[in-house]
Amino acid sequence: MNDIHILIVDDDPDISAPLATFLADKGYAAYVAASAEAAEDMLEKVNIDLILLDIMLPGADGLDLCRRLRAKGGPRIIMVTALDDPTDTVVGLEMGADDYVSKPFDLRALLARIRAVLRRPAGAENARRAPAVELVMQFSGFTFYPYRRFVRSPAGLRVPLTGAETDLLLVLCQHAREVLSREELISLTRGRDFPISERSIDLLVSRLRRKLAGDDPFAETIRTVRADGYAFEPEVRVI
Incomplete structure (x- = not known):
């Protein structure tokens, strides 16, 4: 498992040092950076698979770093947020973080989140390892490549x-x-025992709607069913 590289970005050594030791004990290669700038230097040297990214950092904060990394693709990101500030969670998810965890966190619960995020496809890395026959879906002019984590728009743009x-x-x-x-979406995407909130599902739906708007910003790809949940409207074809 030590071929999985995790970068801890936190300026508090009382948190980062024990966490790095814990992850190393679990078989991961763990690295520590105390600032966004140090993290970016590390990313130039090491092929990082996942970042545990604290929001409160000296200089550029974690949200700034998350935004810059997402603009380039970048590794998976779990934001580390303050327990008493739900705004951090919302903003982190909006900027493209894969998940979040609140301080103080239980190490076993954090490990479960890390493993869940690592099980997801990881863009370019997994594109190189993609099987000869890959699951591809089409709907409303979009082509969806779930293994490689992108959709191609009707205009041919990669999203x-x-x-x-x-x-x-x-x-x-x-x-x-x-x-x-x-509740069903939470269960189907993460499992019943995974602590993601209904608010997070709403945020993800909102983000997907924007990305799937295409040429018609008023197209209702994902319909809200009041008091019940959501329904995906287009006909989907596996190719």
Whole structure:
């Protein structure tokens, strides 16, 4: 497992040092950076698979770093947020973080989140390892490549997706024209025991709607069913 490289970005050594030791004990290669600038230097030297990214950093904060990394693709990101500030969670997800965890966190719960995020496809890395026959879906002129985490728009533009967006879109495509409650979406995307909130599902749906708007910003690809949940409207074809 030590071929999985995790970067801890946190300026508090009382948190980062024990966490690095814990991850090393679990078989991961763990690295530590105390600032966004140090993290970017590390990313130039090491092929990082996942970043545990604290929001409160000296200099550029974690949200700035998350935004810059997402603009380039970048590794998976779990934001580390303050327990008493839900705004951090919302903004982090909007910027494309794959998940979030609140301080103080239980190490076993954090490990479960890390493993869940690592199980998702990871863009370019997995594109190189893609099987000869890959799952591809089409709907409303879009072509969806869940293994490689992107959709191609009707105009031929590549639209990248985060891991969480990919998970959700895959579930919606697999249950096209069915009304799924938020609870069902949580269960189908993460599992019943995974602590993601209904608010997070709403944010992911909002992000997907923007990315799937295409040439018609008023097209209702994902329909809100009041008091019930969401339904994916297009007909989906596996090719």
